[in-house]
Amino acid sequence: MKIIIDAMGGDNAPGEIVKGAVEAAGRTDSKIVLVGDQAKIEQCLKNCQANPRTMEIVHTEETISMEDDPLSILRAKKNSSMGMGLRMLKEDGDAFISAGNTGALHAGSSLIIRPVKGLQRSAIATVLPFQRPCLLMDCGANVTVTADYLEQWAIIGSLYMEYVLKVKNPEVGLLNNGTEECKGTPVQVDAFQKLKQNEAIRFAGNIEGKEIPSGLCDVLVTDGFTGNITLKMLEGMAKFLFGQLKGMYTRNVMTKVSFLVMKDSLKDLKKSFDASEYGGAPLLGLQKPVIKAHGSSDARAIMNAVRQAEAFVKTGVIQEMETHMKKYDRSVLRNKPAEEGQKESE
Numbered sequence: 001m002k003i004i005i006d007a008m009g010g011d012n013a014p015g016e017i018v019k020g021a022v023e024a025a026g027r028t029d030s031k032i033v034l035v036g037d038q039a040k041i042e043q044c045l046k047n048c049q050a051n052p053r054t055m056e057i058v059h060t061e062e063t064i065s066m067e068d069d070p071l072s073i074l075r076a077k078k079n080s081s082m083g084m085g086l087r088m089l090k091e092d093g094d095a096f097i098s099a100g101n102t103g104a105l106h107a108g109s110s111l112i113i114r115p116v117k118g119l120q121r122s123a124i125a126t127v128l129p130f131q132r133p134c135l136l137m138d139c140g141a142n143v144t145v146t147a148d149y150l151e152q153w154a155i156i157g158s159l160y161m162e163y164v165l166k167v168k169n170p171e172v173g174l175l176n177n178g179t180e181e182c183k184g185t186p187v188q189v190d191a192f193q194k195l196k197q198n199e200a201i202r203f204a205g206n207i208e209g210k211e212i213p214s215g216l217c218d219v220l221v222t223d224g225f226t227g228n229i230t231l232k233m234l235e236g237m238a239k240f241l242f243g244q245l246k247g248m249y250t251r252n253v254m255t256k257v258s259f260l261v262m263k264d265s266l267k268d269l270k271k272s273f274d275a276s277e278y279g280g281a282p283l284l285g286l287q288k289p290v291i292k293a294h295g296s297s298d299a300r301a302i303m304n305a306v307r308q309a310e311a312f313v314k315t316g317v318i319q320e321m322e323t324h325m326k327k328y329d330r331s332v333l334r335n336k337p338a339e340e341g342q343k344e345s346e
Contacts, residue, residue, distance in 0.1 A: 001029075001094045003309055007036035008063040008081040009100020011296045017099065018044035020302025025055065027303070030310055033088070036081040037061055060084050063100075066295065070103030074111060086112045089288055095309035097280065097302070099293035106141040109283050109290045116318065118325030120146075122285035123153050124224070124292055125160065126231055132215030135161055139281060140228035147190035150174065150221045152328065154201050156284050156321045157219035163317035173207035173217030175226060180206070191221075200324060280305040282312060285321065289313055 005021050007014045018034065018041055025032050034041050038059035045055060062080040064073055073083045082100050086108045089096040098105050106124070115122045123138035135157050142149065154172040161170040174191055176184045181192050183206060195203045204217040209230065212220065222230070249259035280293035280301070289312040293305045 001310060001313060002031045002033065003306055004033045004035060004085045004088050004093045004096045006081045006085050006098035006100055007034040007041050009098040012298060014040050014044050016298045017302055019048050020299035022048045022050045023299055023303040024306035028306065028310065033058060035060060035085040058084065064104045066101050068101055068104060070107040073104040073108040083108055089113060094313050095289040097291045097293055097305045097309055099295055099297040102140055102292060105292055106283060109286055113286045113288050113290060115285045116287055116322045116325050118328035119152055119285045121149050122283050124281050125157060125284045126281040128234065130213050130215060134217060135219045136227055136231060137221055137284065138224040138227050139231050140224045142224040145187065145223040147187055147194050150191040151194040151198060153221045154195055154219060155324050158201050159317055159320050160284055161218050163315040163320060164311055167218050169202055170218035171202045171204040172219045173204045175220055175222035176206035178206060179208060280308060
């Protein structure tokens with residue numbers, strides 16, 4: 001298996017990216033390829049006490065910053081580490097990982113790798129680490145959506161949960177401002193009916209924001225604008241709560257003693273909310289796996305992103321998505337009436 005990594009993308013690149021790649025290389029038989037400035041990558045490898053010759057490096061001096069226009073990956077900076085990595089993935093790679101510019105990664109993936117046939121738009125999917133893990137999608141790739149997008153994401157999200165995270169018969173919820181069928185904008189109202197009538201999914205109905213941690217569904221679909229705000233609010237709330245707990249347990253001698261009793265449990269709780277444990281968020285619906293690692297990813301996050309990419313490839317879930325999306329493929333739909341007419345005439 002060939003895993004390609006954008007070594008220059010992210011707040012901690014290339015140091016933490018390279019370090020994570022080295023740690024991953026020691027735990028897998030997959031071939032890992034680093035794309036970026038060769039001199040900087042080799043220096044990082046030396047800092048990790050790793051032999052530069054043990055890691056394949058593809059050199060490029062161009063890098064897409066977080067401020068760059070998303071379409072720069074196809075125009076002004078098509079030879080960037082991200083752009084070159086995506087083209088390598090299309091040619092002979094198995095998966096691609098980047099902690100860089102989300103907009104550029106989505107634009108580049110959509111136009112270079114392409115969504116599976118029939119799928120209108122790929123989406124960023126993030127696992128929310130509650131007692132019943134929930135896949136939230138979209139988390140920022142598509143600001144505006146249609147009911148058809150939400151219906152398709154419900155299908156591919158369910159397949160991802162079933163094949164990759166081993167959730168049997170996953171349930172789908174629609175993020176909304178009320179549980180009634182009539183709630184929300186025309187898009188949500190239309191999506192509710194499509195999800196309710198689609199036999200390929202188990203629809204749990206509308207889910208309000210306050211109900212997200214309650215474990216009412218396994219897949220939660222929404223537009224990228226709402227999803228991104230929801231995700232960042234949950235991240236911020238987790239940091240706030242852990243900060244409050246730290247203050248409570250360090251207030252005096254008695255609370256410090258009680259902290260010693262709860263220390264292991266609190267560590268496990270904090271670990272479950274740590275983004276580095278999940279590695280990254282897959283861009284679901286593409287013809288090959290692309291993983292968007294958090295912009296502030298450290299070495300552990302990159303190592304886990306490699307593990308996640310390998311699991312993604314091995315399950316064969318993309319082939320299942322292709323099968324389910326055939327019914328939405330316009331080229332198939334255009335040819336279908338002609339084929340049926342031909343059979344009738346015969």
